[in-house]
Amino acid sequence: MELSHNESRTLSRIGDRTTSDVIVRIRTHDGRDDRIYCHSHILGDKSKYFADRLSDNWPTCQILDSRNCVEVHCQESDFDYHITVLRLFYITSDVSPTDLWHGVKNALGILRVAVELECPQIVATCVDYLEAVPWEEAEEEEILKIIPGMGAQAEPVLARLRPVNPLAIVRIFLSAIRFATSSPRSSMNDLKTSAQEQLEYMLTEDDDAPLLTADDEIKLEVRQCVNRLSSRFVNLVQSLVVDLQESVTESEQMELFQSYLSDLLWASQILAKLESLRDFVYSWVETSENIVKVVEHACPEGELNESKLKVLEVTAKVFEAIGYGTVILPTRKRLHMIKVWLPFVRVVKFSIDSVTSDDDKNLLLKIDGELWQSMESAFVSIVLTLPSGNQAEILTEWLENKHIHYPDLTEAFEVWCYRSKVANRRLAMLDGSHQTTNSV
Numbered sequence: 431m432e433l434s435h436n437e438s439r440t441l442s443r444i445g446d447r448t449t450s451d452v453i454v455r456i457r458t459h460d461g462r463d464d465r466i467y468c469h470s471h472i473l474g475d476k477s478k479y480f481a482d483r484l485s486d487n488w489p490t491c492q493i494l495d496s497r498n499c500v501e502v503h504c505q506e507s508d509f510d511y512h513i514t515v516l517r518l519f520y521i522t523s524d525v526s527p528t529d530l531w532h533g534v535k536n537a538l539g540i541l542r543v544a545v546e547l548e549c550p551q552i553v554a555t556c557v558d559y560l561e562a563v564p565w566e567e568a569e570e571e572e573i574l575k576i577i578p579g580m581g582a583q584a585e586p587v588l589a590r591l592r593p594v595n596p597l598a599i600v601r602i603f604l605s606a607i608r609f610a611t612s613s614p615r616s617s618m619n620d621l622k623t624s625a626q627e628q629l630e631y632m633l634t635e636d637d638d639a640p641l642l643t644a645d646d647e648i649k650l651e652v653r654q655c656v657n658r659l660s661s662r663f664v665n666l667v668q669s670l671v672v673d674l675q676e677s678v679t680e681s682e683q684m685e686l687f688q689s690y691l692s693d694l695l696w697a698s699q700i701l702a703k704l705e706s707l708r709d710f711v712y713s714w715v716e717t718s719e720n721i722v723k724v725v726e727h728a729c730p731e732g733e734l735n736e737s738k739l740k741v742l743e744v745t746a747k748v749f750e751a752i753g754y755g756t757v758i759l760p761t762r763k764r765l766h767m768i769k770v771w772l773p774f775v776r777v778v779k780f781s782i783d784s785v786t787s788d789d790d791k792n793l794l795l796k797i798d799g800e801l802w803q804s805m806e807s808a809f810v811s812i813v814l815t816l817p818s819g820n821q822a823e824i825l826t827e828w829l830e831n832k833h834i835h836y837p838d839l840t841e842a843f844e845v846w847c848y849r850s851k852v853a854n855r856r857l858a859m860l861d862g863s864h865q866t867t868n869s870v
Contacts, residue, residue: 442469444520452484453499454516458506466516470498476519478548504543511539518552531559534569538576545580553583560587603632603642604651611655611697613662613690626696633703649706656697660713663690667717670724684728684737691740698747702756711757714748718770726774734781742778745771746805753808764812765820772824775805776833806837813842818853821846 442449450467457463473480482488483500492499504512518530518540531537541556565573574591577584610625632641644652666687673683694710701707714721721741729735749771751757752764759767779802813824825846828839 442472442520444468444517451497453494453497454480455494455499455501456509456512457501457503458509459503460506462506462509464509464513465494466513467497468516468519472519473500476549476551478550480547502547508539508543511536511543512547514540515543515547515549515552519549531556534560534563534565535572538569538572541580541584542576545584550583557584557586561589599632599642600648603629603648607652607655607700611659611693613659613686613693616685616689619689622693626693630696630699630703633700644704649704652700652704653706653709656701657709657713659690659693659697660710663687663694664713664717666690667720667724671720674723674727687724688737688740691737691744695740695744695747698744702747702751705756707751708757711748711751711759714744715759715763715767718745718767722770722774734778734785738778742775743801745775746801746808749805749808749812753811761816761820765816768809768812768816768824772809772828772837775809776831776836779836780833802836809837810839810842813839814845818846818850822850 445467447467450469452468452470452473454466454468454473455463456466470480470484474484475481480500484498492501502512514536521530531540537556537559541553541560544552544556560573570591573587577587606625606629610622610629612622614622633644634640642648666683670683670687673680694714698707698710701710725738725741729738749767752759752767813821816824821842825839825843828834829843
C-alpha cells in the first residue's frame with residue numbers, strides 16, 4: 431500500500447537513519463561540523479535551495495554513508511539557526527509560531543537562514559511573528575540591520591518604522607498640544623508631562639530634522655491653546671490676590687498655581703521654537719505685579735519654595751524675549767518690568783546664595799547656573815533701551831542697594847556714563863549738521 435505525501439511526512443522524522451535518504455552537513459569556517467539525517471522529499475518541498483541541490487540538474491552530488499550529501503557552509507553565529515530551520519521542516523502546521531520562535535532575536539536568526547535557503551513558508555511565518563510582537567530597543571536596531579536587505583517578502587516587518595504621512599503628524603501634534611495645555615486634573619499629570627515632552631521632541635532639531643515644520647495655521651492653534659492656559663493662570667492669580675486681602679489662601683489653589691507655572695514654563699519653550707512668544711510675554715507683563723504679590727505672600731522674603739523658583743524661570747524666558755528684541759514692548763511696559771522684577775530677582779538670588787538647609791539645596795539643583803547670567807544680560811539690555819532719565823533712576827537705586835552684586839549693572843552704568851557725557855556734543859553736532867543741510 432502506498433503512503434500519501436502527508437502520511438509519508440508524518441512518518442518521517444529528522445535524524446532517523448532508518449528512513450533517511452539524504453544527509454545535510456552543516457559546517458563553519460571554525461571547524462564546527464554536524465550531520466543531520468533528513469528526507470529528500472521534505473527538503474525539496476520546504477526549500478528551493480535544497481530542491482535545486484538534490485535535482486538532476488546539480489552538477490555534482492556527494493555521497494556520504496550511502497546517501498546523497500548536501501553541504502551547507504555558514505557563519506558560526508548562524509550554525510544553530512540552520513539546525514533549527516531543518517527541524518522546522520518536520521513541524522506540523524498546528525504548532526503555534528510563538529512556541530517555535532522563542533523571541534525576536536531567535537526569529538531574526540531563523541528568518542535570515544530561511545531567506546538564504548529559500549524557505550517561503552518559514553519566511554512567511556517568521557515575518558508574521560516579527561510584525562506582530564513588541565520589540566526591545568536593541569531588537570529594533572537589529573531588525574533595521576537585517577530586514578531591509580531581505581527584499582519585499584520581509585517588508586511587512588518594517589511597517590511600524592515607516593515615515594508617517596505628514597497630515598497624520600499634524601493631527602497628533604494638534605491633539606497633543608490641546609491636551610498638554612488643558613490643565614487636566616492632577617491624577618493625569620504624568621500623561622500631561624509625557625505629552626509635553628513628546629511635543630518638544632517633535633519640534634527639536636538634533637541628529638534628525640524636526641518631525642514637524644509648523645506653518646501659520648499650526649502656530650495659530652498653538653498660540654490659542656497657550657492663550658487659554660495663560661487666561662486660566664491670570665484668573666487664578668487674580669483670585670489669589672483677592673484671597674490675600676482677606677487673609678485666606680487655600681493650599682489647593684497654590685498647588686494649582688504651581689502646576690500652571692510648570693505648564694507655562696514648558697509653553698514658553700514651545701513658543702520660542704515657533705517664534706510665537708508675543709502674546710505669552712504680554713500676558714506675563716500685564717499680570718507680573720500680582721504674580722509677585724502672590725509668591726511673596728506664600729513664601730516670605732529670605733525663604734525659598736518651588737513656586738518662587740518656577741516664577742523665576744518663567745520670568746527669565748520673558749526677559750530674554752524682551753531683552754533680545756524677540757518681542758517688542760513700549761517704553762512704559764519695559765520700565766514696569768524692571769521695577770517689578772528687579773527687587774524680586776535680587777532678593778531671590780541673595781536667598782539662594784545664603785542657602786544652608788538641605789531642603790533648599792535640593793530645590794536649587796533645579797536652577798540652571800546659566801539662568802542667572804541670561805537674566806542679568808537681559809536686565810542690562812532692557813535698561814539700556816530706556817530713556818536716559820529712567821536709566822539714571824534705576825542705576826541710582828542699584829548703587830544704593832545692599833544687593834548690588836546681582837544683577838550686576840556695571841555695563842549699563844558704563845554705557846550710561848559715556849552716553850551722558852557725550853550727549854551734548856553729539857546733539858550739537860547733529861543740530862549743526864541739520865542746520866547746514868537746511869541752509870543748503
